[in-house]
Amino acid sequence: MSSAEQKALFIPAKQGDFVVRATSIPTPGPGELLVKVHAIGLNPLEWKIQKYGFAVETYPAIIGTDFSGVVESVGEGVTSFQKGDKVLCGGRWENKYASFQQFALAAADFAAQIPSSISFEQAAAIPTGVATAAIGLYQNGTFGAGLTAPWEQDGKGKYEGKPLLILGGAGSVGSYAIQLAKLSGFSPIIATASAHNSTYLQSLGATHVIDRSLDTAAEVAKITSAPVEVVFDTVGSAQTQQAALSVVAAGGAVILTAQSTLGDAVGEGKKVRTTFGSPYVPPNRDVGLALYSRVAEYLQSGAIQPNKTEVLPNGLDGIAAGLDRLREGKVSGVKLIARPQETA
Known part of the structure; x- marks a missing residue:
């Protein structure tokens, strides 16, 4: 060679x-x-x-x-x-x-x-994990929930007191979604995972970790009575998608990393978005540029852990x-x- x-x-x-x-x-x-x-x-x-x-x-x-x-x-x-x-x-x-x-x-x-x-x-x-999490939460359009990002004016801590549910918290996208949710101020931050990953996810910022074998909706109801306006399903199975839809409040958003199995008629003004974590796609470029310009800073400060x-x-x-x-x-x-x- x-x-x-x-x-x-x-x-x-x-x-x-x-x-x-x-x-x-x-x-x-x-x-x-x-x-x-x-x-x-x-x-x-x-x-x-x-x-x-x-x-x-x-x-x-x-x-x-x-x-x-x-x-x-x-x-x-x-x-x-x-x-x-x-x-x-x-x-x-x-x-x-x-x-x-x-x-x-x-x-x-x-x-x-x-x-x-x-x-x-x-x-x-x-790269892909943190970009998918950021685009899913902050892209305003086809691929995201349209939340205000923590790097935008008044964005850091903006969602204090609002609950967020992440299905599959121990995966790459899920773990970054937890950390970005913490920067955004969400509380409680609820994640599903295997029991052995609970301590790790709490170290990233999850306030509650639900064993993934339990009834998600019932467990969330025990944690908070506030409306859950965003659910991020990083698992993408038919079962987790249905759980996400059952938890999200009317007018809220379900963000998926897999194609939706929920159909078009989800009702109650609920949005279902399948995210795509490439910053090269034109609708994602602005979020991608903003994120990459801050990744080194977030890693240096410990706000984001790999x-x-x-x-x-x-x-x-x-x-x-x-x-x-x-x-x-x-x-x-x-x-x-x-x-x-x-x-x-």
């Missing part, structure tokens, strides 16, 4: 098996960074892309959206980053910008400096097995991380 080449994990054809191949190292264009990727965060959507063949039109394809590493070079017009900076990046499903490789391009707009207290592995667990992580062996070659575990539901409370520079 020449010095201008790298290793990347490809899907060679629609629904094909993952394979590691050599490919060229891209060159950053205006507003872009070239990043040597030290850590990759895995997301459930990635096994679905490979298995079902959606979201990607051109093959061979490199996928993956979450990565961290060191800036190798910057494109024209980039002033906020320089060679040697440690960064976390939100990628997209285009080969040069996807995360499943040793060198990737990143939009400077959707990259952030990594504080010294945060490892590459922790940093790679952040997910717990588990590092997979064998670099890029270990990703397929990790995605299999996600598909089989064998991952709880951690973000799976691959180190592409360790690829044999």
Whole structure:
């Protein structure tokens, strides 16, 4: 492999098996960074892309959206980053910008400096999870509840005294939603999870953790009599969606990370929104820009803590097995991380 080449994990054809191949190292264009990727965060959507063949039109394809590493070079017009900076990046499903490789391009707009207290592995667990949580809560339109973000004027603490319910609090999106809800002032912040994750979620800001095996609506009613105007369902099963709809108040919003099974006639003025955590989608750009400009500050202050992580062996070659575990539901409370520079 020449010095201008790298290793990347490809899907060679629609629904094909993952394979590691050599490919060229891209060159950053205006507003872009070239990043040597030290850590990759895995997301459930990635096994679905490979298995079902959606979201990607051109093959061979490199996928993956979450990565961290060191800036190798910057494109024209980039002033906020320089060679040697440690960064976390939100990628997209285009080969040069996807995360499943040793060198990737990143939009400077959707990259952030990594504080010294945060490892590459922790940093790679952040982009899609925190962006999905932020867009779901704060985007005003197709993909969100339209709440005032904590970084906006009078936004921090604005929702003091108002309850918020998060279904699936121990997942990546759920854990970031808890922390953003805390910044927004919600109280109580109620999350569902397995019992063994209760202490962890309370450390992030959840005031109450309901065992996910219990009747959610009944348990919420024991905690608060105030109307729950926003429910964020990060699980997305038919059962959790129905639970979300039963809890949310008239005129409130149910935010989903999966396609709705609730139909159109949900009644009582209740809104159901399926969020999409990419800041590259035009309706999400403003929230994405505002979020990424503050991620380093939030990490430095501890206002946002990264997910717990588990590092997979064998670099890029270990990703397929990790995605299999996600598909089989064998991952709880951690973000799976691959180190592409360790690829044999």
